[in-house]
Amino acid sequence: MAEREYPAGKQTAIAELADDFSNATATVLTEYRGLSVAELRELRRSLGEGTRYRVAKNTLAKRAANQAGVTGLDDLFVGPTAITFIEGDPVEAAKGLRNFAKTHESLVIKGGYMEGKALSVDEITRLADLESREVLLAKLAGALKATAQKTASVLAAPATQVARLGAALQDKKAASGE
Incomplete structure (x- = not known):
């Protein structure tokens, strides 16, 4: 199957996302349906330094992840998806996501990727339970x-x-x- 050719703007978005995937020590995918702009801002602040929370189109994010060598996430790119790119302490960011999800049921952790392998929701929860x-x-x-x-x-x-x-x-x- 031939690779789909994207317009220049989307190619730039894919390249930026691929860079984010490559530079991250870990990534966590979430569904954010139902969160207000103010709640998303609050979530971004709660994640700590070195962490970016980015809303992305699934087709572009999937392509970028594959370009960056991040595998095992294709099934998670459904519905409204936001990606947490963690360049700092993955434990702190996982705690921030877990704690925010406890008080905001609209945030659903789908899974993630760290150290060359896909992470389940349970693995992310165990990561959040670790000390920083x-x-x-x-x-x-x-x-x-x-x-x-x-x-x-x-x-x-x-x-x-x-x-x-x-x-x-x-x-x-x-x-x-x-």
Whole structure:
């Protein structure tokens, strides 16, 4: 089957979407039917830095995804579709989408794509349940600091014991008059 030739404006839109797909660490597709412009603005703000929420025509988005090597999403490009392009922390964006969908039933998460594979709605929900990268790094730093402090205490203990033993011997020697 021959590839459909699009007018210049649509070719530009496909190229921009393909760039978005290529540059994103993850993408999430949603249906936004019934959301007002103000609600869409609120959603965009709730997604965090490095995340773009973009409404796109399904045929153009499907073509762009395929051009970018993003596979497994073709069945999701039905109905009014918006794509969340995540260049930052996917956990933060997934949390934002999940939380917004809880309070706005009109937002329906369809699925997504991350690290070379399509994601189901359940996988996106599990991603949203994770702690953010910053929290995990802080916990790791705290654990490393505690381990370093314990190590320093263990290494310092023999020196402290030797010093105490030396002091005790000196006291005993002084008490015995030697």
